[in-house]
Amino acid sequence: MALVSASIITIGDELLIGQVIDTNSAWIAQQLLDLGIEIIRRTAIGDDKNAIMDTLSKDLQAVQLVILTGGLGPTSDDITKPALCEYFNSKLVVNKKVESHLRSLFERRNIPIFPANLSQAEVPENCHVLFNRQGTAPGMLFEKNNSIIISLPGVPHEMKGIMEDEVIPMLRKRFSSDAFMYRTIMTAGFGETAIAEKIKDIEEKLPSHIRLAYLPAYRMVRLRLTGSGADKNILNEELKKLQEAIANRLNEMVVSLEDLPLEQIIISKLTKENQTIALAESCTGGYIGHRITQIHGASKCFLGSIVCYQYSAKELLLGVDVAVLKNQGAVCEEVAKQMAIGVRKSLKSHIGFGITGLLSAGGDDDKTPVGTVWMAVCDESAVRTIKYNFPYDRIQNKEVAANMALLFIWKYINHFL
Amino acid sequence: MALVSASIITIGDELLIGQVIDTNSAWIAQQLLDLGIEIIRRTAIGDDKNAIMDTLSKDLQAVQLVILTGGLGPTSDDITKPALCEYFNSKLVVNKKVESHLRSLFERRNIPIFPANLSQAEVPENCHVLFNRQGTAPGMLFEKNNSIIISLPGVPHEMKGIMEDEVIPMLRKRFSSDAFMYRTIMTAGFGETAIAEKIKDIEEKLPSHIRLAYLPAYRMVRLRLTGSGADKNILNEELKKLQEAIANRLNEMVVSLEDLPLEQIIISKLTKENQTIALAESCTGGYIGHRITQIHGASKCFLGSIVCYQYSAKELLLGVDVAVLKNQGAVCEEVAKQMAIGVRKSLKSHIGFGITGLLSAGGDDDKTPVGTVWMAVCDESAVRTIKYNFPYDRIQNKEVAANMALLFIWKYINHFL
Numbered sequence: 001m002a003l004v005s006a007s008i009i010t011i012g013d014e015l016l017i018g019q020v021i022d023t024n025s026a027w028i029a030q031q032l033l034d035l036g037i038e039i040i041r042r043t044a045i046g047d048d049k050n051a052i053m054d055t056l057s058k059d060l061q062a063v064q065l066v067i068l069t070g071g072l073g074p075t076s077d078d079i080t081k082p083a084l085c086e087y088f089n090s091k092l093v094v095n096k097k098v099e100s101h102l103r104s105l106f107e108r109r110n111i112p113i114f115p116a117n118l119s120q121a122e123v124p125e126n127c128h129v130l131f132n133r134q135g136t137a138p139g140m141l142f143e144k145n146n147s148i149i150i151s152l153p154g155v156p157h158e159m160k161g162i163m164e165d166e167v168i169p170m171l172r173k174r175f176s177s178d179a180f181m182y183r184t185i186m187t188a189g190f191g192e193t194a195i196a197e198k199i200k201d202i203e204e205k206l207p208s209h210i211r212l213a214y215l216p217a218y219r220m221v222r223l224r225l226t227g228s229g230a231d232k233n234i235l236n237e238e239l240k241k242l243q244e245a246i247a248n249r250l251n252e253m254v255v256s257l258e259d260l261p262l263e264q265i266i267i268s269k270l271t272k273e274n275q276t277i278a279l280a281e282s283c284t285g286g287y288i289g290h291r292i293t294q295i296h297g298a299s300k301c302f303l304g305s306i307v308c309y310q311y312s313a314k315e316l317l318l319g320v321d322v323a324v325l326k327n328q329g330a331v332c333e334e335v336a337k338q339m340a341i342g343v344r345k346s347l348k349s350h351i352g353f354g355i356t357g358l359l360s361a362g363g364d365d366d367k368t369p370v371g372t373v374w375m376a377v378c379d380e381s382a383v384r385t386i387k388y389n390f391p392y393d394r395i396q397n398k399e400v401a402a403n404m405a406l407l408f409i410w411k412y413i414n415h416f417l
Numbered sequence: 418m419a420l421v422s423a424s425i426i427t428i429g430d431e432l433l434i435g436q437v438i439d440t441n442s443a444w445i446a447q448q449l450l451d452l453g454i455e456i457i458r459r460t461a462i463g464d465d466k467n468a469i470m471d472t473l474s475k476d477l478q479a480v481q482l483v484i485l486t487g488g489l490g491p492t493s494d495d496i497t498k499p500a501l502c503e504y505f506n507s508k509l510v511v512n513k514k515v516e517s518h519l520r521s522l523f524e525r526r527n528i529p530i531f532p533a534n535l536s537q538a539e540v541p542e543n544c545h546v547l548f549n550r551q552g553t554a555p556g557m558l559f560e561k562n563n564s565i566i567i568s569l570p571g572v573p574h575e576m577k578g579i580m581e582d583e584v585i586p587m588l589r590k591r592f593s594s595d596a597f598m599y600r601t602i603m604t605a606g607f608g609e610t611a612i613a614e615k616i617k618d619i620e621e622k623l624p625s626h627i628r629l630a631y632l633p634a635y636r637m638v639r640l641r642l643t644g645s646g647a648d649k650n651i652l653n654e655e656l657k658k659l660q661e662a663i664a665n666r667l668n669e670m671v672v673s674l675e676d677l678p679l680e681q682i683i684i685s686k687l688t689k690e691n692q693t694i695a696l697a698e699s700c701t702g703g704y705i706g707h708r709i710t711q712i713h714g715a716s717k718c719f720l721g722s723i724v725c726y727q728y729s730a731k732e733l734l735l736g737v738d739v740a741v742l743k744n745q746g747a748v749c750e751e752v753a754k755q756m757a758i759g760v761r762k763s764l765k766s767h768i769g770f771g772i773t774g775l776l777s778a779g780g781d782d783d784k785t786p787v788g789t790v791w792m793a794v795c796d797e798s799a800v801r802t803i804k805y806n807f808p809y810d811r812i813q814n815k816e817v818a819a820n821m822a823l824l825f826i827w828k829y830i831n832h833f834l
Contacts, residue, residue: 014632016456017641018446022439025461029435039433040468042461044442047630051457075613075631076620109808114614134808155633157809196492197531203493213464214492215431216572224434279724285710286703289724293702296777296811304730306723307696307706313721313764317734347730360713391526391551394713396574 004175006032007059008042011052011071011080012154015044024069024159031163035171036180036228037065047071052083056149064147065175067167070154072137074116081124081140084151088142090124098129098138105136130166134158139166148174181235183243184259185223187250188407192216195223199249202242210238218400220262220407255410262406263292269413270301270351277409278347279305280318280339282330283357283373288402303347308339318342318354329367331358333385336374344378351413353377355405360394373401377412384408384417421592423449424476425459428469428488428497429571432461441486441576448580452588453597453645454482464488469500473566481564482592484584487571489554491533498541498557501568505559507541515546515555522553547583551575556583565591598652600660601676602640604667605824609633612640616666619659627655635817637679637824672827679823680709686830687718687768694826695764696722697735697756699747700774700790705819720764725756735759735771746784748775750802753791761795768830770794772822777811790818794829801825801834 008028014020022044029039040063045051052071059066071080085092099121106113120136123129130139130150135158142149150167152159187195192214196203203212210227225242229235247254256265270277281288289305292298306317311330314320320338328334336354344352357373371390376383386408390397411417425445431437439461446456457480462468469488476483488497502509516538523530537553540546547556547567552575559566567584569576604612609631613620620629627644642659646652664671673682687694698705706722709715723734728747731737737755745751753771761769774790788807793800803825807814828834 013628013630014641015443016446016459017450017630017643018443018456020632020634021443026432026435026438029433033434039435040463041472042433044459046457055458073631073633074610077628077630111611114610116610116613157813160810193491193531193533194528196533211430211494213430213434213494214490215437216490217437224431226434278730281703281706284707285715285719286698286706286722286724287710289698289703289726290701290707293704293726294812294815296779298702299726302702302726304724304726304734305703306734307703307721309706309710309716309719309721313695316763316765317721317723346733348733362713392574393577395711398711 004037004065005040005063006037006065006067007063008039009052009055009059009066009068010042010044010154011047011068013046013077015070016046024154024156027156027160028067028069028163031168032065032171033182035168035175037171037175038180047077047079049079049083049086052080053087056087060144060147060149065171066147066149068149068151069159072120072151072153074114074120074136080151081122084127084140084142084149085124088124088126088144090126092122093125094121095123095129095138097131098123101131102136130162132158132162133165134161141170180228181232181239182224182226183239184225184257185243185246185250185254186220186256186259186262187223187253188220188255188262188403188410190219190221190253192221195221195250195253198253199246202245202249206242207238210242218396218403220403222259252416255407261295262403262410264295266406266410266413267292267295267298267301271297275351275413276301276303276349277351277353278303278343278349280343280352280354281305281307282309282314282339282355283359284355284398284402284405285309287398288355288405291402291406303349306343306346314339318346331356331368331372331374333374333376333387336376336385337378337383340376340378340383351377351379351409353405353409355401357388357397357401359390359397359401371397373397373404375405375408377408377417384412421454421482422457422480423454423482423484424480425456426469426472426476426483426485427459427461427571428464428485430463430494432487433463441571441573444573444577445484445486445580448585449482449588450599452585452592454588454592455597464494464496466496466500466503469497470504473504477561477564477566482588483564483566485566485568486576489537489568489570491531491537491553497568498539501544501557501559501566502541505541505543505561507543509539510542511538512540512546512555514548515540518548519553547579549575549579550582551578558587597645598649598656599641599643600656601642601674602660602663602667602671603637603673603676603679604640604670605637605672605679605820605827607638607670608636609638612638612667612670615670616663619662619666623659624655627659635813635820637820639676672824678712679820679827681712683823683827683830684709684712684715684718688714692768692830693718693720693766694768694770695720695760695766697760697769697771698722698724699726699731699756699772700776701772701815701819701822702726704815705772705822708819708823720766723760723763731756735763748773748785748789748791750791750793750804753793753802754795754800757793757795757800768794768796768826770822770826772818774805774814774818776807776814776818788814790814790821792822792825794825794834801829
């Protein structure tokens, strides 16, 4: 579909034994997609020289760009560099620029520099070094029969640094294609089947050069239209029309036509309106505050969160009525209300939000069905509440509860409640 | 290395365009590892019939077990089932058990059932259905030349449910090997190079049937010894001795010889000693409370967290001295101290913890260098503080700050401070 196809090879036993989750590939894929470069395959293999060379040869038969991550560390289980050195019939030579960078880096952090660290300055003679501003392992670029092979460290911020400083600008010059575009429709509160049923006819009539993908994440389904074409303007018009048609059809399910997380959308709106918000979290344990503060600029509207995991905290910090806690338990509409009102008062925010629920079995509450969650949102004039029953396990219930909490806040500040 | 080798194929455009991060593979890998089944390759491909069939044939040349996840949804972009149907020359037939499960599932959740949903009851005639207790898409098991091919839905809790109910018991019967074991040494506060230097000689003398992997995650390095052998008892002794040797050498770097997250270790210790803890989080925005409440049983010792993202919150909820905030700013030793003491007092906990820092540029604080973080921990008799300067970006600084916060709390409750 795209003009250039690529593959990613992630290297490291830790990926195969499941002790590390690969977040690099997703980030790299998004960067390449923005350049019109389509990933057709992603392979994870162990720290194994032959596996590295085999996978590389195989991918090079199918794609023009291969990005390898990982296995560049200073410890002996990292063997990507020797493998590439052998694959490209080269030998390791010390790169002066990298060596002096290493020495100054260790000086700045004032930690002693070990031989193992200095060995990271050695690179295959026939590679182009990609400078690693933030770390010790340099990236490497090789060329073979009009294909490009790039090796990057597995440490996320180092990989991202090299991609942004060196790789992306180079790829943009070399490969960038205007004829590859996508548009997003963000929905919340509904499942993918309900959405698919509503837009069945639109989907069936999609032209062959435009695809629709459903990206569900706990009642937040992101719809992605991806198209390719010779004429950028025509393609753009086609995608725009389809995006509008789908958005109109889905109507109240849609939260945004931009590919932004809901927390970002909430922060932007509150900031624009000089409104502040404070949270009272029980069952989510601080997760909603965490999600909001992942966004740069959250401090403009987010005052704070009171994580009242225990009865005592609800009572001491939010003035929740002890009698209500005694008689109705912590998971009820009244407690959610008093939490929202209480946190708004104590943090002097425009908007207050409270959430209380039972995400997994066990604990002192035996009356409430597992998965029950009550939420409340308020300002000086009104309080709204909603109840959910989530069917998942502890971890997933926390995820979906946070998603639905953000949706509830978003609806409230947009006057949909 | 293991007696049985396996591969994982994850299917879905969303994985290739990077809008979804694959957490399933890591979980599956861990389950298989516990059965002595080693994953040699993990491939992510798009919703593409040919890619599915090609990858499957290729993997079947190398492994005895292939697990596919994803592409079983009810929407038209999910084509794993037709692909498998074609690959195994079969035809789709309605499975009565699945159909009645679907009907009752939708009845219970009282949502209308669409034809698309019912179509999920159709499975290839020659497959063994793996019942999906928690969702709509059934798992499928095929056999071909003594190899097993298993197809599972991509929704994490559904995939896990089928693995636990059906797949793992079956694999244990069929493949389980006693001659495959591993041991872990959890370290915190140091980088992998420093650790590698300390145990260089031990690592160099490792026998060929035992491997050591470094699994770094923001100043928490997990060391994993993996061994295989004919005699379970001998292997167990070998690994035990090596684990002890490494742990003794690394000494103060080691936090546990069990493969448990630090938050779990802290909760267990506090619970055993009937101690309670309360947190005051500024820069981490609730993330530490979130990490702690991911652990089942956190409610036994975790009272709550005050996320005081703003000056006003620090002042209103924790009684932090306004003069100190004015003169020294929010990121200083005194504020961290007052946060810890303040939250301990207001939540009536045995232990109080406070963290304040500047994780990324911008905001009203222009004096403090980006990456500066102050932490304090206290009980009724003492307060301890520590300062860090983290070199990463906003997201990574939050991650490492939370890790070092947990380490600081762990050290305090173990009287290492």
